[in-house]
Amino acid sequence: MELLQYALRKLLSGIPLVLGVTFISFVLMVYFGPDKTYELLGKNPTQQQIEEIRHELGYDRPFVVRYFDYLRELVTLDFGHSDSTGERVSRLLLRTIPISLALVTPGFILGNVLGIVLALIAAYHRGGWIDKLIMTGAVVGMSISFLIAIIAFQLIFSSSYGLNLFPVRGWDVYSLSDYLRYVTVPTLATVFVALGYNTRFYRAVLVEEMTRDHVRTARAFGIPPAKLLYKNILKNSLIPIITRIMFSIPLVVISGSLLIESYFGIPGVGKVTYDAITTGDQPVLKAVVGLTAVLFVFTLLLTDILYKVVDPRVSLK
Amino acid sequence: MRVRKLILFIAICFATACGGGSGGGNGNGNAGLKVYKHSFDQAPSSLDPAQAATTYSNFIILNAYDTLYSYKYLARPYELTTNLATDLPQVSDDGLVYTIRIQPGVFFVDDPAFPDGKGREVTAADFIYSLQRHFHPQSRSQGAWVWQGRIAGLDAWKEAGSDYDNPATGLRALDDHTIEVTLTRPYPQFVHTLTMGFSAIVPREAVEHYGREFSIRPVGSGPFRVVRFDSARAVMEKNPDYRKVPVDLAALGFDPQLHQGFGLEQIEGRTPPFVDRVEVQFIGEDAARWNSFTKGDEIQFAKIPTEQFDTVLTSKNPITPRPEFAANYHMLPILAPEVIFMNFNMDFEEFGYNDDPEREERNKALRCAMIKTFDWQARNERFYNGIGRLFPGVIPPVVPEYDPDAPRDSLERDIEGAKALLAQHGWTPDNLPKLVYGIAGSVKQRQMYEQFRGMMGEIGYPPEKIELKQYATFGDVSKAWKLSQLPFVTKSWGLDYPDAENTLQLFYGPNGSPGSNDANFANPEYDRLYAQSSVMQPGPERTAIYRRMNQILVDNCVAITGLARTNLLMWHDDVVAYPDRNIVNGFWLPYVDIAEPPAATP
Numbered sequence: 001m002e003l004l005q006y007a008l009r010k011l012l013s014g015i016p017l018v019l020g021v022t023f024i025s026f027v028l029m030v031y032f033g034p035d036k037t038y039e040l041l042g043k044n045p046t047q048q049q050i051e052e053i054r055h056e057l058g059y060d061r062p063f064v065v066r067y068f069d070y071l072r073e074l075v076t077l078d079f080g081h082s083d084s085t086g087e088r089v090s091r092l093l094l095r096t097i098p099i100s101l102a103l104v105t106p107g108f109i110l111g112n113v114l115g116i117v118l119a120l121i122a123a124y125h126r127g128g129w130i131d132k133l134i135m136t137g138a139v140v141g142m143s144i145s146f147l148i149a150i151i152a153f154q155l156i157f158s159s160s161y162g163l164n165l166f167p168v169r170g171w172d173v174y175s176l177s178d179y180l181r182y183v184t185v186p187t188l189a190t191v192f193v194a195l196g197y198n199t200r201f202y203r204a205v206l207v208e209e210m211t212r213d214h215v216r217t218a219r220a221f222g223i224p225p226a227k228l229l230y231k232n233i234l235k236n237s238l239i240p241i242i243t244r245i246m247f248s249i250p251l252v253v254i255s256g257s258l259l260i261e262s263y264f265g266i267p268g269v270g271k272v273t274y275d276a277i278t279t280g281d282q283p284v285l286k287a288v289v290g291l292t293a294v295l296f297v298f299t300l301l302l303t304d305i306l307y308k309v310v311d312p313r314v315s316l317k
Numbered sequence: 318m319r320v321r322k323l324i325l326f327i328a329i330c331f332a333t334a335c336g337g338g339s340g341g342g343n344g345n346g347n348a349g350l351k352v353y354k355h356s357f358d359q360a361p362s363s364l365d366p367a368q369a370a371t372t373y374s375n376f377i378i379l380n381a382y383d384t385l386y387s388y389k390y391l392a393r394p395y396e397l398t399t400n401l402a403t404d405l406p407q408v409s410d411d412g413l414v415y416t417i418r419i420q421p422g423v424f425f426v427d428d429p430a431f432p433d434g435k436g437r438e439v440t441a442a443d444f445i446y447s448l449q450r451h452f453h454p455q456s457r458s459q460g461a462w463v464w465q466g467r468i469a470g471l472d473a474w475k476e477a478g479s480d481y482d483n484p485a486t487g488l489r490a491l492d493d494h495t496i497e498v499t500l501t502r503p504y505p506q507f508v509h510t511l512t513m514g515f516s517a518i519v520p521r522e523a524v525e526h527y528g529r530e531f532s533i534r535p536v537g538s539g540p541f542r543v544v545r546f547d548s549a550r551a552v553m554e555k556n557p558d559y560r561k562v563p564v565d566l567a568a569l570g571f572d573p574q575l576h577q578g579f580g581l582e583q584i585e586g587r588t589p590p591f592v593d594r595v596e597v598q599f600i601g602e603d604a605a606r607w608n609s610f611t612k613g614d615e616i617q618f619a620k621i622p623t624e625q626f627d628t629v630l631t632s633k634n635p636i637t638p639r640p641e642f643a644a645n646y647h648m649l650p651i652l653a654p655e656v657i658f659m660n661f662n663m664d665f666e667e668f669g670y671n672d673d674p675e676r677e678e679r680n681k682a683l684r685c686a687m688i689k690t691f692d693w694q695a696r697n698e699r700f701y702n703g704i705g706r707l708f709p710g711v712i713p714p715v716v717p718e719y720d721p722d723a724p725r726d727s728l729e730r731d732i733e734g735a736k737a738l739l740a741q742h743g744w745t746p747d748n749l750p751k752l753v754y755g756i757a758g759s760v761k762q763r764q765m766y767e768q769f770r771g772m773m774g775e776i777g778y779p780p781e782k783i784e785l786k787q788y789a790t791f792g793d794v795s796k797a798w799k800l801s802q803l804p805f806v807t808k809s810w811g812l813d814y815p816d817a818e819n820t821l822q823l824f825y826g827p828n829g830s831p832g833s834n835d836a837n838f839a840n841p842e843y844d845r846l847y848a849q850s851s852v853m854q855p856g857p858e859r860t861a862i863y864r865r866m867n868q869i870l871v872d873n874c875v876a877i878t879g880l881a882r883t884n885l886l887m888w889h890d891d892v893v894a895y896p897d898r899n900i901v902n903g904f905w906l907p908y909v910d911i912a913e914p915p916a917a918t919p
Contacts, residue, residue: 039795
């Protein structure tokens with residue numbers, strides 16, 4: 001009951017957040033975003049045709065009316081049709097989000113799990129050569145741009161100039177083996193870059209935890225290293241780890257990975273979002289921004305609940 | 318229990334992600350099928366013929382739908398031929414009434430939009446409906462300009478509320494297979510417009526059934542049907558009911574000398590389309606496209622990225638591939654039907670027309686001096702690998718009206734002449750006007766601006782007076798052109814049909830902003846000649862007028878012109894094709910075949 005009340009309170013308190021995000025983003029879209037009218041015009045337009053397109057796009061309606069329409073669309077989850085492709089926005093997102101999820105989830109999980117494992121090892125051997133080796137690798141991962149990593153991995157693993165083991169691009173996924181064929185190289189590139197950032201962050205968190213009294217006491221009791229790392233250090237460091245992971249989720253779900261999708265020819269939501277931004281496809285943008293804001297509210301709630309799960313001292317009041 | 322639920326959730330996600338793509342899909346089952354994999358450097362956003370404004374969308378639309386006419390696959394110069402029409406149109410003596418017969422027994426593909434899902438016969442009424450759609454505001458047509466003011470009663474039909482059940486007076490179905498079109502004035506390019514994707518024939522049922530989503534769910538009667546379309550690719554499958562017309566290579570314009578080595582002889586007498594499935598990959602990134610092309614089992618066709626020229630060629634003049642590429646691929650340099658140019662906006666009194674005749678004369682001298690300063694050779698070398706074709710004015714080499722003997726002074730760099738012209742008309746670095754150079758944000762455009770600024774610096778144009786204005790998107794810079802907000806417009810114009818009228822109209826006075834005349838050039842003689850030639854059939858007299866108009870543009874120093882790119886196309890050697898997408902556009906796709914691998918020696 002306490003949890004339910006807390007959830008309701010938290011969701012209600014998220015409404016101003018959603019209103020704020022949608023309002024600011026809508027102002028930006030309407031007054032500072034690309035004008036779609038001139039992309040939809042023919043080669044030799046008349047003034048009348050310009051006005052007709054503006055009317056079709058709803059640009060001739062008052063801002064307030066359009067904003068309230070946006071809120072209604074967010075509540076009903078009916079964002080109409082994309083101004084670029086004509087596809088219903090809800091269908092577009094339902095088609096592309098699962099693809100992006102399937103694409104980025106392995107990299108997201110592996111990047112975090114391996115990051116934590118490496119950070120534990122590095123933290124345990126703090127100052128030693130193992131720590132230095134891992135941290136050097138992390139810095140290399142952080143220093144190489146994602147774009148370069150993608151091109152390099154594609155060249156090494158997929159192209160005829162390299163090992164030629166995987167497809168260069170595509171998403172013909174109809175079985176688990178297809179899935180593994182298409183997801184492996186993007187995942188390797190994602191993990192390579194994510195590992196750098198994650199390992200450094202988690203190591204810092206774990207090192208701080210290792211200086212606590214209870215860890216020193218545990219060591220004095222002669223607790224084996226594996227048990228010490230897992231039970232005494234990792235479990236007590238979960239709050240910042242959960243925070244980092246949870247707050248990455250909305251971006252992973254909605255934004256996908258534009259670069260990965262473009263280079264590997266994967267029809268996910270990242271490419272759709274990017275195209276919507278650059279072409280001023282407002283129905284798609286409104287959906288992506290609004291849903292991301294809503295997802296953040298749910299993420300905040302879930303994060304608080306997870307805090308309580310991993311640390312019973314946390315109160316949900 | 319929790320673990321089971323988690324597994325179930327993951328399985329659902331996985332199943333949804335599998336086969337993702339609009340229009341469903343039927344699995345990747347390419348096994349046993351003849352598949353051709355094409356590539357584009359951009360994705361079309363819509364497959365609705367009303368929005369067939371790009372080469373990319375046209376390529377697919379022309380294969381999913383029928384048009385009345387098309388271009389011969391191999392004939393150069395480009396030649397019109399019939400497609401759904403049985404013959405070229407019968408034209409009345411006054412050139413106003415076109416009567417066109419269409420083939421009976423042609424059916425739209427089966428689709429849920431039709432009763433019982435069974436495609437019905439294509440009729441004359443479908444053509445009329447398809448053309449009228451361009452004049453219905455809800456169609457968001459990008460093609461209305463092609464027929465605007467040209468077909469009797471069409472504008473009035475729109476004014477009266479666009480009622481499809483009461484067609485425009487100029488569009489009549491004499492019977493199910495005969496169309497009559499009445500024009501308001503002779504329109505010699507009319508038949509060319511009936512080859513464009515804009516004129517593709519759509520069934521009303523499908524438009525009404527799918528509504529806005531008709532743009533991603535094509536329902537036509539073309540050689541292929543689209544089974545999947547998303548931001549990464551389009552997949553088309555052979556239309557099994559497509560009309561059976563065996564290939565007559567001679568009739569298609571086959572030239573044994575020109576087309577030698579492409580293996581085209583093997584399609585003679587066979588009935589297209591030859592491949593079961595076509596996959597068109599949209600690959601914007603040059604590196605990814607090249608990796609996919611050279612991999613061997615992915616895309617089979619690619620436009621060679623500029624940065625790969627040195628890898629692929631031993632010589633650019635003449636274009637000669639390296640032996641290892643010549644052994645495995647076909648290569649074709651193709652001159653694009655386009656004009657790359659920069660024009661001054663004559664609306665700006667600093668550069669163009671001015672109430673003060675003396676200043677107007679000085680402005681002309683300034684424009685002429687800038688044209689003399691612009692180095693086309695350097696532009697060609699730096700950005701087009703030195704293989705673009707330069708030509709004076711706006712009549713490009715691919716049209717029959719091109720004059721190879723026209724004076725080329727406007728293409729020659731003459732710094733001393735430019736300086737003398739400026740000095741003679743009292744221009745000094747202090748009084749030269751500020752020039753705003755607008756671009757849609759891209760590195761290449763920015764580099765072109767810097768090159769332009771550097772060139773102008775050689776006649777003393779202060780660099781700070783050539784100001785860059787960056788727009789986020791092409792739509793934004795296009796808006797600035799249409800609203801006449803920029804004094805200088807950098808542009809490329811792809812020809813819609815092989816007739817110089819298509820580029821000459823870019824400077825016709827009545828087409829001024831927001832129309833296609835971004836220069837807002839208004840010259841009484843030019844306008845008179847344009848109006849005169851616009852109703853003339855092709856012939857020496859019209860060609861002479863076109864060339865005179867071209868010279869007027871050059872003499873008035875209204876634009877820095879012109880260049881057409883040479884694109885280098887490559888495709889795998891087992892693909893039997895002549896994939897010139899210029900003008901012919903997607904009409905060549907039904908003739909593509911994949912050669913069988915040679916039988917293994919026992």
